[in-house]
Amino acid sequence: DQQVKQNSPSLSVQEGRISILNCDYTNSMFDYFLWYKKYPAEGPTFLISISSIKDKNEDGRFTVFLNKSAKHLSLHIVPSQPGDSAVYFCAASGASGTYKYIFGTGTRLKVLA
Amino acid sequence: DTEVTQTPKHLVMGMTNKKSLKCEQHMGHRAMYWYKQKAKKPPELMFVYSYEKLSINESVPSRFSPECPNSSLLNLHLHALQPEDSALYLCASSTSGGAIGELFFGEGSRLTVL
Numbered sequence A: 001d002q003q004v005k006q007n008s009p010s011l012s013v014q015e016g017r018i019s020i021l022n023c024d025y026t027n028s029m030f031d032y033f034l035w036y037k038k039y040p041a042e043g044p045t046f047l048i049s050i051s052s053i054k055d056k057n058e059d060g061r062f063t064v065f066l067n068k069s070a071k072h073l074s075l076h077i078v079p080s081q082p083g084d085s086a087v088y089f090c091a092a093s094g095a096s097g098t099y100k101y102i103f104g105t106g107t108r109l110k111v112l113a
Numbered sequence B: 001d002t003e004v005t006q007t008p009k010h011l012v013m014g015m016t017n018k019k020s021l022k023c024e025q026h027m028g029h030r031a032m033y034w035y036k037q038k039a040k041k042p043p044e045l046m047f048v049y050s051y052e053k054l055s056i057n058e059s060v061p062s063r064f065s066p067e068c069p070n071s072s073l074l075n076l077h078l079h080a081l082q083p084e085d086s087a088l089y090l091c092a093s094s095t096s097g098g099a100i101g102e103l104f105f106g107e108g109s110r111l112t113v114l
Helices: none
Strands: A010-014 A019-025 A032-038 A045-051 A056-059 A062-067 A072-077 A086-093 A101-103 A107-112 B004-007 B010-013 B018-025 B031-037 B044-050 B053-057 B064-070 B073-079 B087-094 B109-113
Touching: A010 A019, A019 A032, A019 A086, A019 A107, A032 A062, A045 A056, A045 A062, A045 A072, A072 A086, A101 B044, B004 B087, B010 B018, B018 B031, B018 B087, B031 B073, B044 B064, B044 B073, B053 B064, B073 B087
Parallel strands: A010 A107, B010 B109
Antiparallel strands: A019 A072, A032 A045, A032 A086, A056 A062, A062 A072, A086 A101, A086 A107, B004 B018, B018 B073, B031 B044, B031 B087, B044 B053, B064 B073, B087 B109
């Protein structure tokens, strides 16, 4: 049972345009969400996070939106750059006191120059 | 220092071998993790150590044996592995005492079992 899903395995976007990566979750106990970027043969790198008490968090070109009623979050990258080409994972964790971060299946983003 | 260092980067072993993967962090983090990642799949949690004590074991086979000698080091001892155990093994650490906080990952150890 995949509790965190990224339904688009891949996405291609033109350089300078917006990239929107989506993530859905099923467990209503999740209250903290993170996005990671992964290049081949490297470990995931943290990008941005959001707590369930917020619906938006922004950091430079990256913005994460959380819709708790829909159990959906999205990552917006504006403007997209070729260096953003990577696999993006969303991750979710539950109530404080647990250490379980559940990762989504990943979306491969390709930014075309 | 915001790095998690994993060694070796690549490991090839036979099914009868005993080997170990090592992980080190000097960020003062008190939670350390082992994840396993197969190709085109998300990282899957294996073990979590909190304050050097094993707090989560995700029903991992006993041929994988974790060890946390101190707050900076995490080992994964490997014995009698199967070819299907070939994967990228990721170590991570986090600062907080709960699930709130980012994971810092190492670059991973790519394991091939022949």
